[in-house]
Amino acid sequence: MITVRNSGQRYAAKYLNALLKDPLLSIAIIVSVMFVLITIVLPLVAMVGESVSESGRPLFQQYLSSPVYQTIIANTLVLGVLVGMVGTVIGFLFAFVQVKLNVPFKRAIHIIALVPVISPPFAVATAAIVLFGRNGTITRGILGVRYDIYGLDGLVLVMTLSFFTIAYLNLRGMMEALDPALDEAATNLGANKWRIFRTVTLPMLLPGLASSFLLLFVEAIADLGNPLVMGGNYEVLAARIYVTIIGLYETTGAAVLSVILLVPSLTVFLIQRYWINRISVVSVTGKPSGTPQSIDHPLVKWTLYGAVLLICGLIVLIYGTIIHGAFVQVPGVRWDWTFANFDFVINGIGSQAMRDTTTLSALATPIAGLLGMIIAYLVVRKEFWGRNALDFGTMLGIAVPGTIIGIGYILVFNTPIGIGDLTLIPKLTGGQGIFGGALAIVLVFVIRSVPAALRTGSAALSQIDPSIEEASISLGADNARTFRRITLPLIRPAFLAGLIYAFARSMTTISAIVFLTTPQTKIMTAQILNEVENGRYGNAFAYCVILIAIVMAAIGVLYFVVGAQTGAERRLEGGR
Amino acid sequence: MQQRAVRLKLENVSKSFLDRDGKGHVQAVDHISLDIYSGEFLTLLGPSGCGKTTTLRLIAGFEHPTTGRILLDGEDITGQPPNKRDMALVFQNYALFPHMTVYHNVAYGLETRQMPRPQIQAKVAEVLKLIGLEGLDKRRPNQLSGGQQQRVALARSLVMEPRILLFDEPLSNLDAKLRVQMRSEIHRLQRRLGITSIYVTHDQLEAMALSDRIVVMNQGAIEQVGTPEEIYRFPTSRFVADFIGRANFIDRVPYQLVDDDRAEISLLGRKLVVPVRFPLRAGQHVTAMLRPEALVLREDASLMQVTIDEAMYLGSEVEYVVTFDQQRLVIVQQDPRISRIFKEGQTVGLDFLAEAVHLLPDQTVV
Numbered sequence: 001m002i003t004v005r006n007s008g009q010r011y012a013a014k015y016l017n018a019l020l021k022d023p024l025l026s027i028a029i030i031v032s033v034m035f036v037l038i039t040i041v042l043p044l045v046a047m048v049g050e051s052v053s054e055s056g057r058p059l060f061q062q063y064l065s066s067p068v069y070q071t072i073i074a075n076t077l078v079l080g081v082l083v084g085m086v087g088t089v090i091g092f093l094f095a096f097v098q099v100k101l102n103v104p105f106k107r108a109i110h111i112i113a114l115v116p117v118i119s120p121p122f123a124v125a126t127a128a129i130v131l132f133g134r135n136g137t138i139t140r141g142i143l144g145v146r147y148d149i150y151g152l153d154g155l156v157l158v159m160t161l162s163f164f165t166i167a168y169l170n171l172r173g174m175m176e177a178l179d180p181a182l183d184e185a186a187t188n189l190g191a192n193k194w195r196i197f198r199t200v201t202l203p204m205l206l207p208g209l210a211s212s213f214l215l216l217f218v219e220a221i222a223d224l225g226n227p228l229v230m231g232g233n234y235e236v237l238a239a240r241i242y243v244t245i246i247g248l249y250e251t252t253g254a255a256v257l258s259v260i261l262l263v264p265s266l267t268v269f270l271i272q273r274y275w276i277n278r279i280s281v282v283s284v285t286g287k288p289s290g291t292p293q294s295i296d297h298p299l300v301k302w303t304l305y306g307a308v309l310l311i312c313g314l315i316v317l318i319y320g321t322i323i324h325g326a327f328v329q330v331p332g333v334r335w336d337w338t339f340a341n342f343d344f345v346i347n348g349i350g351s352q353a354m355r356d357t358t359t360l361s362a363l364a365t366p367i368a369g370l371l372g373m374i375i376a377y378l379v380v381r382k383e384f385w386g387r388n389a390l391d392f393g394t395m396l397g398i399a400v401p402g403t404i405i406g407i408g409y410i411l412v413f414n415t416p417i418g419i420g421d422l423t424l425i426p427k428l429t430g431g432q433g434i435f436g437g438a439l440a441i442v443l444v445f446v447i448r449s450v451p452a453a454l455r456t457g458s459a460a461l462s463q464i465d466p467s468i469e470e471a472s473i474s475l476g477a478d479n480a481r482t483f484r485r486i487t488l489p490l491i492r493p494a495f496l497a498g499l500i501y502a503f504a505r506s507m508t509t510i511s512a513i514v515f516l517t518t519p520q521t522k523i524m525t526a527q528i529l530n531e532v533e534n535g536r537y538g539n540a541f542a543y544c545v546i547l548i549a550i551v552m553a554a555i556g557v558l559y560f561v562v563g564a565q566t567g568a569e570r571r572l573e574g575g576r
Numbered sequence: 577m578q579q580r581a582v583r584l585k586l587e588n589v590s591k592s593f594l595d596r597d598g599k600g601h602v603q604a605v606d607h608i609s610l611d612i613y614s615g616e617f618l619t620l621l622g623p624s625g626c627g628k629t630t631t632l633r634l635i636a637g638f639e640h641p642t643t644g645r646i647l648l649d650g651e652d653i654t655g656q657p658p659n660k661r662d663m664a665l666v667f668q669n670y671a672l673f674p675h676m677t678v679y680h681n682v683a684y685g686l687e688t689r690q691m692p693r694p695q696i697q698a699k700v701a702e703v704l705k706l707i708g709l710e711g712l713d714k715r716r717p718n719q720l721s722g723g724q725q726q727r728v729a730l731a732r733s734l735v736m737e738p739r740i741l742l743f744d745e746p747l748s749n750l751d752a753k754l755r756v757q758m759r760s761e762i763h764r765l766q767r768r769l770g771i772t773s774i775y776v777t778h779d780q781l782e783a784m785a786l787s788d789r790i791v792v793m794n795q796g797a798i799e800q801v802g803t804p805e806e807i808y809r810f811p812t813s814r815f816v817a818d819f820i821g822r823a824n825f826i827d828r829v830p831y832q833l834v835d836d837d838r839a840e841i842s843l844l845g846r847k848l849v850v851p852v853r854f855p856l857r858a859g860q861h862v863t864a865m866l867r868p869e870a871l872v873l874r875e876d877a878s879l880m881q882v883t884i885d886e887a888m889y890l891g892s893e894v895e896y897v898v899t900f901d902q903q904r905l906v907i908v909q910q911d912p913r914i915s916r917i918f919k920e921g922q923t924v925g926l927d928f929l930a931e932a933v934h935l936l937p938d939q940t941v942v
Contacts, residue, residue, distance in 0.1 A: 022657065470638055471671040471729075473659045475685030475736060485684075489675045 024480045029384055032375050036393040038425070039443050043408025044400060048262075050255040050411055059256040069240075073260065076221050076236040079152065080264070083159045083220035084213040090160060090311060091167025091212055092205075097308045099175040101301055102294040112312045115319060116162050118551045120508045120525055121225025122532050123544040125158045127321040129230070130332040130537060132157075137321075137332055150232025158226050161315060163219045167212035174208040175201075193295060211276045214268045221264060222401030224511035225525075229532050237261040238511065241403045245515055251410065258404040269399035273392075325541035332537070341542035350543060353522035358550055360438060360521070361506035364445035365554075368502035371446065372453020373495055377487060379454070380461040381469065394454050397447035402511030405447070409440055410515055429516055436520025441513050445506035452505070453498030460494035461487070496562045503554045507547055580613040581649075583772045584635065584740060589644030590796075591630055604630040606796035607644070612740075612774060617766050619775045619783040622793035623819065628776045629744060631793070635774060636742055637661050648739065659688075664733035665742040669749060670725045672717040678704070678728050679713035685736045703735040706765070723754045730762070734769070741766075743775040747782060759785055780820050784808065792816050810853055814936055817865050824871065824905045826864045827938060833858060843933065844900065844926060845880040850933045861938035868895070868908035870932035873918060879925030887920050900926060 050056055063069040094113050098106055116124065132139045132149045139147040149157075178201065186196045227239040237257055244254040295301055325331035329338050344350065378384070379391045397405075413428035427433045428440040468490070472482040488495065510525040517526045524547055531540040589608050592601040605627045612618050620628040633639045635646060637658030645654050653661055664685070673681050679700055686696045704710055707727045717725055726746060733741055746762075747755045763786050766773050777783055783790050784804040792799040792807060792815075800807060800816045811817035814825065831841040833856065840849045843864055856862065873884075873896060882905075886897040894917055896907040905926075918924055 465669055465671060467667045467669060467671040468673060470636075470658075471665070471667055471732075472673070472684065473638075473657075474636060474663070474665040474742075475732065476659050476688040477684070478657075478659050481688065486673055 022479055024478070025382065028374055029378055029382075029390075032371070032378060032394075033386065033390055035371065036390060039447050040397050040400075040405075041393055043405060043412045044396065046411040047255050047258055047404060047408040050252055051259040053252065056252050056256050059253055060259075063253075063256060063260065072235050072237055072240050075152075075234055076238075076261070077264065079155055079159070079234075079236055080217040080221040082152070082156045083163065084217035086156060086160045087164040087216040087220075088167045088171075088209055088212045090164040091169075092171050092209065093304060093308055093311075094164070094168040095171035095175050097304055098172055100295050101305060102296075103301070103305050109308060109312055112315050113165055113168050115315060116165050118504045118508070118548060118555075119162070119319070119322075120528060120544050120547045121162075121223075121510045122229050122525075122528050122540060123322050124162050124318055125154075125226045125229040126532055126537055126540055126544075127318045127325065128154065128158050130321055130325060131317065133332070135332060148232070150230060151234040154230045154232070155226055155234065158230055159220050159223060161311075161318065162223075162226070163216050166215050166219065170212050170215070171205065171208050174205055178204060193297070207276050211272055214272050214276070218265055218268050218399070218401075221261065222403070222511065224403055224514065225529070228529065238401060238403050241407070242514065245407065245410075251407065254407050255411070258401075258407055261401055262404060265399060265401055269395070273395070322541050322544050325537060326545040328538060330538060331541060338538075341538040342546075344539050345542045345546060350524070350527060350539075350546075353524045353527045354546065354550070356438075356522050357507060357524040357547075360442050360523075361445060361503050362554075364442045364449065364506050365499050365502045367442075368446045368449035368506075369453050369495055369499040372450045372498045372502075373457045373488065373491060374483075375450070376454050376457030376461055376491075376494075377483060380458045381466065381487075391454070391458075395451045398451040402448065402509065403514070405444060405512045406515040409444065413440055429518075431518040431520050433518070437516060437518040438521045440516050441521060441523065444512045444516060445502070445509065448509055448512055449498075449502035449505045452501045453494075456494040456497045456501075457491055460491040464490050492562065496558060499558050499562060500555050503558070504551050507551050507554075580615065582611045583614040583649060584612040584774075585645075585647040585650075586610040586612075586631075586635075587645040587647065589631075589634060589641045589646060591627075591634055591639055592642050603796050605634065605641075608796075608798055609644075610791065610798065610801070612772065614772055615770045616788045617773045617775065617786055619777060619787040619790045620793055621777060621780060621783040621790050621819075622799075624778060626793040627796040628778075628793050630796075632665075632742055632744055632774060632776045635740070636663055636665050662739040663742055664736045664738040664740075665744060666729050666733050666746045668745040670717070670729040672725055672728055672732075674717050676716070677713065678709065678715050678717070678720070681717070681728055682713075682732045682735050685732065699735055703731045707731045707734070722750050723758060726750060726758060727761075730765075734765070734771075737771075739772065741771045741773045743773065743777075745777050746775075748777070748779070755782075762786060784820075792819060794819075810934060811865070811936070812854065814863065814865075817934075817936065822868050822906060822908075824866045824868065824903075825936075826866070826903065828861045829864045829935075831862055831935075839935065841933075841935070844928060846928075846930075848930050848933070850930070850935060852935055854935075854937055856935075856937070863936045863938045865934045865936055866905075866928055867932060868906045869910060870929045871905060871907040872927040872929070873898075873907055873909065873924045874927055876925035876927070879927050881923050882926045883923050884918050884920050887918055889917060898926065 051060070094109065097103065098110060129136070129149060131137050132147060132154075134140070134146055134148060136147065136149070139145050139149075182200055182204075183196055186200050191199065221236070222238060224238045224242055227234075227236045228242065231239055237260065241254045241257045241261065244250050244257060321331070326341055327337060327339070328334065329336045329340065346354070375390060375394055379387055409429055413425065413433070414430060416423045416427045417425040428443070429437050431437060433440060464487075469482050469486055472486045473479070477485065508525060510529065513523055514526055514529070517523045524543055528540050528543045528547075531537075531543065586608055589605060590603065591605040592603045594600075595602045608627075608631065620631055622628045630639060634641050637653070637656060637660075641654060645652055647653065648661070648663075673684065676684070682700045682703060683696050686699060691699075700713070701710075704713060707730060709724065709727050709731060712720065712724065717728065720728065726749075729746070743762075747758050750758060759782055766786075775783075775786060784807075787804055789801060790804055790807050791801050794815050800812050802810075807816060807820050811820065811823075817823040817825070826843060829841045829843055831839045833839050833852075834849055837852055838849050839852050839856065839862075840847060841862075841864065850864075852862075873882075880900070882898040882900050884896055884898055885904075886895075888895045893908050893910040896909070896918065898905050898907065907926075
C-alpha cells in the first residue's frame with residue numbers, strides 16, 4: 001500500500017514537472033478549466049445555492065406538495081417521454097430507410113430531415129397553429145373541423161418534428177457502422193431477414209435507441225419556445241420558470257423550480273454518460289466489411305417508405321407555410337401578398353436585433369469552435385488531473401436546460417464579483433452590464449455550443465492515431481506547434497461542424513438568453529417570441545425566414561473560409 | 577565487443593502503469609539497466625507485452641520512468657521532454673502527416689528547427705535520393721505504396737541526423753516480401769551511415785538480420801543480451817531458447833561433472849562430453865537443448881529407433897515430429913542431397929550433432 005501511494009505521489013510530481021516544462025499546455029488547461037468553472041459551474045452552483053437558501057427551502061415543500069405544481073411536473077415528464085418515444089421511432093424510421101432500403105430520393109429525404117436543425121424556435125409551432133389550429137388552414141379550411149391543437153398533442157407534434165433529427169443522425173451513424181458481415185453470418189446460419197432484425201440489428205442498436213430517447217427527453221423537458229406558444233393549458237416546468245421570472249419577478253422561486261427540472265435532466269445526462277456508453281457494442285471506428293443488404297420485401301419496404309414520405313411532406317408543408325406566411329398579410333386569415341412583414345423586420349424594430357444577434361453569434365462561433373477543439377485535444381490526448389471533470393463540466397453547458405443557465409447568470413453576474421475593492425468579474429447581465437449585457441449573451445452562446453464542438457472534436461481525434469502527433473513531437477515540435485500544424489488540420493471537418501453548430505445554435509437559441517436580453521442588446525428569437533405572443537404571425541415568419549437565410553449564408557461562408565477538405569479524409573482513403 | 581563509447585545508458589529504469597481498474601499497478605518495465613554503444617544497432621526483442629515498446633517510448637521520452645535514469649552521452653535526460661531529445665522515432669504505422677506532401681513531411685522537423693529554407697531543400701533532396709524516393713516529393717502519403725510510405729517515415733527521421741534513431745516495429749505493417757526487402761535496406765543504410773539505432777520487434781528473423789546485439793525481453797525484464805549468434809547458439813534460459821528459433825528440450829539429463837566447464841551426459845542413447853556455460857552445482861537438474869536442425873534421421877539399425885508421427889514437406893526443408901521417451905521432438909532436415917522423404921509411421925534411426933548440444937539449468941519447478 002505504501003509503495004503504491006509513494007509512486008502515486010511521484011506520478012503527481014512528475015506530472016506537475018511535465019506541466020511546468022510545457023507552459024503553453026498548462027495555460028491551455030488552466031484557461032479551459034477556469035472558463036468552465038466561471039461560466040458554467042459557478043452559475044449552476046449559485047442557482048442551487050439560491051434554491052436551498054433560507055427563503056428557498058420552504059418553497060420546495062410548497063411546490064412539491066401543491067397539486068398545481070405536481071401536475072406541472074407530471075406534465076413535463078409525460079411530454080418528455082412521449083417526445084422521446086415518438087421522436088426515436090421517427091428517427092429510426094428515417095435512418096432505416098436511408099441505410100436499409102433501396103428507394104429513390106434518399107438524398108432529398110436526408111436534407112429535409114436536416115432542415116429542423118437550423119430552424120428558429122416558434123417557427124414550427126407557429127406554422128402548425130396556422131395549419132392545424134382552431135382556425136387552421138387545413139383543419140378548419142379543408143377538413144372543416146375545429147381542432148384545438150394547443151396542449152399535449154400539439155406539443156408532441158411540433159417537438160417531435162423539431163427534434164427527431166437528433167435521433168435520426170444518431171441512429172443512422174450507428175446503423176451504418178453495423179458490420180454487414182454480422183448480417184451475412186446470421187444469414188449463413190439460416191436466419192431470415194426478420195429474424196436478423198430481431199436478433200442482431202435491434203439488440204446492437206439498443207444503446208443507440210436508448211440514447212436517442214434520452215436526448216430527445218432532455219430536449220423536450222428543457223424546451224421553452226414551443227410550450228410558450230403551443231402549451232395552452234398544458235403547463236410545463238420550463239414555461240413555469242419563465243413566467244415565475246418574467247411575470248412574478250420571483251428569482252428564488254424560479255431557482256427552486258429549476259432545481260426540480262434539473263433532477264431529471266441531470267439524471268438522464270448521467271445515465272447517458274456512464275451507462276449507455278458502457279453497454280454500447282457497436283464500434284463506430286471499425287471498417288465495414290462487405291456491403292449492407294437491403295430489405296426487399298415490398299410490403300415492408302413501401303409501408304416504411306410511405307410513412308417517411310408522409311412525414312417529409314409534413315415538414316415541407318410546415319416550412320412552406322413559414323416562407324409563404326412571411327409574404328402574406330395575416331397568415332391563415334388574409335393571404336394577400338405583401339412585403340410589409342419584411343419591411344417591419346428589416347427597416348423597423350427588427351434591424352437592431354438582426355445586427356446584434358448576428359454580431360454576437362459571429363463573435364461566439366470561433367470562440368466556441370476553437371475552445372471545443374482545444375478541450376477535446378486536452379481531454380483525449382493529454383493526461384492531467386481533472387481531465388474527466390473538465391469534460392463533464394463542459395458537457396453541463398448543454399445538459400442543463402437553457403432557462404436554468406439564464407437564471408444562474410442573473411444570480412451570479414448581476415453584481416460585480418470581487419475581493420474587497422478589486423473587481424474580478426464586472427457586472428455582466430442587464431442593461432448596465434458590460435457592453436449592455438452583450439458579454440453575458442456571448443458567454444451563454446459559447447457554453448451552449450462548446451459541448452457539441454467538444455463531442456465532434458473528440459470523436460474526430462479518437463479516429464486519428466496518436467502516433468501522428470508523437471511523430472511531430474519526436475521531430476522536435478512542441479505541443480502548440482503540433483496542435484496547430486498537425487492536429488487542427490486533421491480534425492478540420494469536426495472544427496467546421498463545431499463552428500456551424502455554434503452559429504446555428506446561437507442564432508436560434510431562446511431559453512438561455514431570454515432573461516439576458518436588454519434594451520441595448522436585442523436578440524431575434526426574443527423578438528420572434530414577442531411577435532408570436534401578439535399574434536403577428538406574418539412578422540414572426542419574416543423574422544424566421546431572415547434568420548434561416550442568415551444561418552445558411554453563414555454556413556456557406558464557413559465552408560469557404562475553413563474548408564471542408566481535410567487531411568483526415570485523404571488519410572481514410574489511402575492511409576493503410 | 578570492441579570498446580566503443582556508450583551513447584545511451586539506462587540505469588535501473590522501470591515503468592509501472594495503473595491497471596484498468598486504476599487500483600493496482602502493472603510493471604511494464606522492471607528495473608532495466610543497459611548500455612547502448614555509439615554506432616551500434618541494438619534490437620529489443622520479445623513477445624507482445626514484454627515491455628520492449630515501453631522501453632523504447634521511455635527512451636524517446638513519451639513515457640516517464642517510475643524509477644531510474646536515462647543518460648544520453650553522459651547527460652541525464654530523464655526529465656527532458658521528447659521534442660528536446662536528439663532522437664527520431666520511426667513508427668509502426670509510419671505516422672506520416674496525411675495532409676502534407678512527402679517533401680513537407682520530410683522537411684517538418686527541419687522547419688521546426690528553423691533551418692534556412694535553401695538548406696532544408698538541399699537536405700530533403702539529399703535524403704530522398706539516399707532512400708530512393710526522388711521525384712515523389714510532391715505526392716501525398718495516400719498516393720504512396722506501403723513500402724514507399726515506410727521509406728518516407730525513415731527519411732523523415734534520417735534527415736534530422738539524430739544521435740539515436742528509434743524504430744518501433746517499423747516493418748510489421750508490410751507484406752512478407754516487402755518486409756525482407758526493407759529489412760536489407762535498413763541494414764544497408766544503417767551500416768553506411770553508422771547511426772546508433774534501437775529497434776523494437778517481435779520478429780526474431782528481423783532481429784537476427786539487422787542487429788549487432790539483441791536484447792531479449794520477457795515480462796518487463798531483460799532475459800539475455802548478446803550477438804545474434806550468442807543468443808541463438810547459447811541461450812541462457814529456456815525462454816530465450818524457445819523464443820529465438822525453435823528448440824527441443826530434453827529435461828533431467830543424467831550427467832557427471834568432468835570439471836568446472838564440462839560434463840559428461842547421456843543423451844538419446846549416447847554418452848558425450850559437452851561444455852557447461854553456467855554455474856552448475858552437483859545434484860542440480862539440467863536440460864539439454866537441441867535445435868531441430870541438429871537432429872538427424874537416418875536408416876541405421878545401430879541408432880535409437882523412433883517412429884515418425886508427422887512428416888511435412890515444406891520445399892526447402894522437411895519437418896518431422898517423432899516421439900522419443902514420451903517426448904515430442906521436432907526435426908528439420910534441410911540437406912538438399914536427401915532424395916527420400918520418410919513416411920509417417922515409418923521407424924528410423926535418430927542421431928544428433930554432438931557439438932550442437934547446449935545445456936541449460938533446469939527451470940521447471942517441481
